[in-house]
Amino acid sequence: MSPRPTPPEVDRVAAAQAAVAARRARAAVKKSVADRSRTALDVAETAWAQPHTAEASLRVTELLTSIPTLGPTRVARLMQTLAISDRKRVGGLGTRQRVKLRDYLVTRAGGEPARLVVLAGPTAVGKGTVSAYIRENYPDVLLSVSATTRKPRAGEIDGVHYYFVSDEEFDRMIAADELLEWAIVHNSYRYGTPRPPIDAALGAGRRVLLEIDLQGARLVRRAMPEAILVFLLPPTWEELVRRLIGRGTEDAAEQSRRLETAKVELAAQDEFDVKVVNRDVSEAAREVVELMAVPVSP
C-alpha cells in the first residue's frame, strides 16, 4: 500500500491536476473556436455562392457571435477593423469586405489566410507597371519572376523581369514539375511561374504577387483555391489601345493579335474575385496590396 500523501504533497497533486484540467479546457475552447470558425466560413461561402439563401440573409454580427470567445464587445471592435457596418448581412458584403472576413475566419479556423494575389488583365492595361510599382514601394511583397521563351525587350534584365530561357530549358522545367502553372500566351511564347520561390516565400509568411495571364490565373485557382484573383481593368477600351500603341514594343501584327486576346480576357473578368481599374498606378497598386492578408485580431 502506498503511503498517504502529506499536506504539501496533497497541494502539489491538486495543483498538477488543476493545471491538467485547465490545459484540457483551453484545448477544448481552441478546438471549438476552430470548428465554429470553419462552420461560419462554410456559411459565408454558401451565402456568397447562393445569394437567395438563409445564409445570405444572416447578419455578419450573428455569424461572428456564433464563434466562442467572440462576445458583443469584441465583435463590435472586429466589425470596425473589417470596415463592415453593424447592419450588414453576409450576402450583402462587398468584395473587399468578403476577402477580409474570409481571411479572418480562415485564420480562426487554424488555416492560412490568402497571401497570394494573382494579377491578370488584358495586354497593356498596366499589369507590369503596377507590379513594378509594388516591387519598388512594397519590398516585403515577393513579385514572382516568370520564366519565358520570348526574347528580352530593350532594358529587360534576365532574373529581374523574366528568366529568359530556351525552349529546351522550358521543357525541362515542365518535366521536373518546377512550374506552378504555365501557358502559351498570345499564341506565341510560353510563360510559366517557377514554383520553389513561391513555396518558400509563402512558407516564410511573406505576401506574394503573380502577374500572369488569364489561363495561368485559372490554373493557379485550381492549384491554390485560397489565392485571390484580381483583374486589372483599363478606364476605357480606347485607353487600352492607346497604351498598347504608345508602349511601342510590338509591331502592328502583334498589336492586333494582343487586342484579340484582350477581348477574350475582358469577357472573363467576372471569374475574378476583385476588379481594380488602373487609372492611377500608385492607387491601383495600393488597392492590390491591401487585398493581401495581414493578421486581424478583434
Ligand SMILES: Nc1ncnc2c1ncn2[C@@H]1O[C@H](COP(=O)(O)OP(=O)(O)OP(=O)(O)O)[C@@H](O)[C@H]1O
Ligand atoms: N495608370 C496608367 N496611366 C497611364 N499609362 C499607364 C498606366 N499604367 C500603365 N501605363 C502605360 O501603359 C503601357 C502598358 O503598360 P504595361 O506594359 O505595364 O502593361 P501590361 O499589362 O503589363 O502589358 P502586357 O500584358 O502586354 O505585358 C505602358 O506604356 C505604361 O507606361
Ligand SMILES: Nc1nc2c(ncn2[C@@H]2O[C@H](COP(=O)(O)O)[C@@H](O)[C@H]2O)c(=O)[nH]1
Ligand atoms: N500564364 C502566365 N502568363 C504570364 C507569366 N508571366 C507573364 N505572363 C503574361 O504574359 C503576357 C505577355 O507578357 P509580355 O511581358 O510578353 O508582354 C502578359 O499578359 C503577362 O501577364 C506566367 O508566368 N504565366
